[in-house]
Amino acid sequence: MIHFNRKTEYALIAMEHMIRKEDSHDIGASQLTSAREVAEAYQVPYSLLAKVLQQLAGRGLIKSVHGTKGGYILAKDPEEISVIHIMEIFEGPMALAECFKEEKITCPQWDGCRIKHPLSQLNHKIYHLLADTSVAHLVAGH
Amino acid sequence: MIHFNRKTEYALIAMEHMIRKEDSHDIGASQLTSAREVAEAYQVPYSLLAKVLQQLAGRGLIKSVHGTKGGYILAKDPEEISVIHIMEIFEGPMALAECFKEEKITCPQWDGCRIKHPLSQLNHKIYHLLADTSVAHLVAGH
DNA sequence: TAATATAGGACTAGCATGGTCTTATATGCT
DNA sequence: AGCATATAAGACCATGCTAGTCCTATATTA
Ligand code: SF4
Ligand code: SF4
Numbered sequence: 083m084i085h086f087n088r089k090t091e092y093a094l095i096a097m098e099h100m101i102r103k104e105d106s107h108d109i110g111a112s113q114l115t116s117a118r119e120v121a122e123a124y125q126v127p128y129s130l131l132a133k134v135l136q137q138l139a140g141r142g143l144i145k146s147v148h149g150t151k152g153g154y155i156l157a158k159d160p161e162e163i164s165v166i167h168i169m170e171i172f173e174g175p176m177a178l179a180e181c182f183k184e185e186k187i188t189c190p191q192w193d194g195c196r197i198k199h200p201l202s203q204l205n206h207k208i209y210h211l212l213a214d215t216s217v218a219h220l221v222a223g224h
Numbered sequence: 225m226i227h228f229n230r231k232t233e234y235a236l237i238a239m240e241h242m243i244r245k246e247d248s249h250d251i252g253a254s255q256l257t258s259a260r261e262v263a264e265a266y267q268v269p270y271s272l273l274a275k276v277l278q279q280l281a282g283r284g285l286i287k288s289v290h291g292t293k294g295g296y297i298l299a300k301d302p303e304e305i306s307v308i309h310i311m312e313i314f315e316g317p318m319a320l321a322e323c324f325k326e327e328k329i330t331c332p333q334w335d336g337c338r339i340k341h342p343l344s345q346l347n348h349k350i351y352h353l354l355a356d357t358s359v360a361h362l363v364a365g366h
Numbered sequence: 367t368a369a370t371a372t373a374g375g376a377c378t379a380g381c382a383t384g385g386t387c388t389t390a391t392a393t394g395c396t
Numbered sequence: 397a398g399c400a401t402a403t404a405a406g407a408c409c410a411t412g413c414t415a416g417t418c419c420t421a422t423a424t425t426a
Contacts, residue, residue: 083229083311083315083316083318084226084227084311084315084318084319084320084350085226085318085319085320085321085322086320086321086343087225091321091333091339094339094343095333095337095338095339098338098339099338102338123336124333124336124337125332125333125335125336126333165346169225169226173225173226174225176225176226176227177225177226177227178226178227178228179227179228179233180227190267191233191237191266191267191268193267194265194266194267195237195266196237196240196241196244196362196363196364197233197236197237197240197362199364200357200361200362200364201228201236201362204307204353204354204357207353208226208350208353211346211349211350211353212346215342215346219342220338220339220342220343221338222338222341222342
């Protein structure tokens with residue numbers, strides 16, 4: 083089926099939260115966002131969210147700060163981060179059909195398959211929809 | 225992740241096969257297509273394909289003929305059958321996020337969730353891509 | 367009556383998802 | 397120094413879905 087898994091959604095929720103926080107320009111307020119802060123604000127399981135943020139940090143999308151008063155902060159322009167980028171971190175390469183993401187073809191139907199080319203076109207259209215939507219678009223008013 | 229499951233692919237393969245057969249206008253050749261014929265032509269597991277075709281017949285997309293020399297034949301204009309229609313038979317309602325297909329909301333994040341509206345827009349765009357692609361489009365040259 | 371087709375239910379191995387728990391480490395505050 | 401709190405990372409697990417098999421019943425033709 084076509085759907086986001088929870089990790090992707092939690093990542094998007096957290097990113098939206100951090101973008102909005104940055105936009106608010108609250109002088110004095112820390113720009114850092116901790117996993118706990120997001121977990122409590124949106125009722126997301128803390129342990130799982132923590133690892134989601136760790137992965138985002140590992141990919142360089144956000145920067146982490148250790149220790150008390152630590153947390154995360156955006157490391158890139160949110161306009162430059164696409165929804166498909168987040169998705170592929172948590173769900174692997176997007177492919178409507180298995181054969182669209184494989185080096186060596188494992189699908190037994192491949193030889194005789196006559197639908198792979200038209201489906202590949204659909205695949206590209208959906209991919210570009212997701213690639214053309216940045217996480218900044220998720221923030222209301224953007 | 226965003227992908228078709230095998231049943232959907234097998235259904236699309238079978239539909240494409242039947243459309244092409246109908247287009248060929250072979251006088252004398254039976255227009256009926258058996259599950260075994262498709263299974264052998266595309267190396268699809270017969271038992272599984274049989275049930276896929278049964279479901280398509282149950283939904284009225286194809287008509288079944290019992291007995292020896294029986295099989296299936298298209299019951300509707302393939303231009304009028306969308307890819308999303310086939311998908312939703314085998315994978316349930318399409319929804320990028322769970323909350324897009326529920327009557328009563330079960331997602332714990334729903335109240336505070338700020339990404340559901342922008343994601344819903346994405347959802348509709350993808351849905352219409354799939355709704356605007358008919359199974360007839362899958363046939364080469366269409 | 368035998369062969370072959372659809373109809374449909376029961377069952378299962380394997381895998382992905384979504385989650386928890388534990389430990390290690392870094393940092394700020396008193 | 398010592399504690400509280402933050403990230404980092406791995407092990408572990410319950411549940412549900414996927415993709416498939418197998419078996420039986422029924423309809424039709426030769
Ligand atoms: S070859 Fe055809 S059946 Fe196999 S994965 Fe690609 S599209 Fe699907
Ligand atoms: S409410 Fe938000 S988090 Fe919950 S399913 Fe909908 S989009 Fe996802």
